[in-house]
Amino acid sequence: MIRLAGAGKTYAGNGATCTALSGFSLQVARGEFVAVTGQSGSGKSTVLNLLGGLDRPSTGEVWVDGQAVHALPERDLARWRGRAVGIVFQFFQLMPSLTAVENVMLPMDLAGCWPARERRGRALALLERLDIPEQADRLPGAMSGGQQQRVAVARALANAPALLLADEPTGNLDTRNAAALLDLLDELVADGQTLVMVTHDPAVLRRAHRTVTLVDGRMVDEREVRHG
Numbered sequence: 483m484i485r486l487a488g489a490g491k492t493y494a495g496n497g498a499t500c501t502a503l504s505g506f507s508l509q510v511a512r513g514e515f516v517a518v519t520g521q522s523g524s525g526k527s528t529v530l531n532l533l534g535g536l537d538r539p540s541t542g543e544v545w546v547d548g549q550a551v552h553a554l555p556e557r558d559l560a561r562w563r564g565r566a567v568g569i570v571f572q573f574f575q576l577m578p579s580l581t582a583v584e585n586v587m588l589p590m591d592l593a594g595c596w597p598a599r600e601r602r603g604r605a606l607a608l609l610e611r612l613d614i615p616e617q618a619d620r621l622p623g624a625m626s627g628g629q630q631q632r633v634a635v636a637r638a639l640a641n642a643p644a645l646l647l648a649d650e651p652t653g654n655l656d657t658r659n660a661a662a663l664l665d666l667l668d669e670l671v672a673d674g675q676t677l678v679m680v681t682h683d684p685a686v687l688r689r690a691h692r693t694v695t696l697v698d699g700r701m702v703d704e705r706e707v708r709h710g
């Protein structure tokens with residue numbers, strides 16, 4: 483259902499070109515959890531950016547849930563992304579002036595996916611799902627990092643995206659909060675959520691169904707993870 487086929491990304495600037503990704507192919511099944519790893523600069527974020535339509539491939543194709551993302555005109559890309567993809571970042575990136583429930587409602591308001599009268603209830607249900615219903619009316623600045631990241635996951639799920647993307651989501655959390663967040667992400671995957679995560683964290687790699695390793699923009703290893 484998700485497919486990168488021969489995807490490449492080259493950046494041009496100052497007369498030099500930089501190849502961030504080269505001939506990268508990956509298929510992710512519905513409900514699968516794939517972790518992408520590799521050293522700094524190896525191309526991990528580029529993979530995520532292509533899957534999320536935040537960037538376009540220089541070569542190759544990107545398919546998400548039947549949509550040819552590489553072929554979408556610029557004007558349709560942001561709209562598609564808002565409905566089909568949820569993204570969680572290392573530094574949460576919540577709107578500081580909005581409460582937790584308002585942050586979660588924002589993607590619904592922007593995409594117009596759900597009837598206006600249902601959005602607040604849906605956002606509250608997601609905060610409940612992420613075990614932080616009591617944070618609904620608080621501002622991000624008054625929450626711990628772990629709580630903020632849960633709000634960010636709830637926000638990413640607001641439009642029931644076909645694909646959840648996460649870029650080092652535990653990178654700014656302590657061990658206990660990181661483990662709690664990973665438990666919640668495990669539960670979402672067990673419920674059928676497709677997840678692609680960039681990470682350096684060995685604890686995350688052990689939880690994935692499959693890991694993909696990049697070196698200098700190329701896949702050098704792909705392996706199934708044995709569980710239990």
Ligand SMILES: Nc1ncnc2c1ncn2[C@@H]1O[C@H](COP(=O)(O)OP(=O)(O)OP(=O)(O)O)[C@@H](O)[C@H]1O
Pocket residue numbers: 493494495500501502503520521522523524525526527528529
């Ligand atoms: N906008 C850009 N312009 C020019 N070069 C870029 C751009 N974005 C990424 N690159 C280059 O592409 C390569 C891959 O970058 P990418 O961010 O995908 O790596 P990464 O594995 O995610 O790194 P990190 O772990 O440090 O986030 C790097 O050499 C980077 O410098």
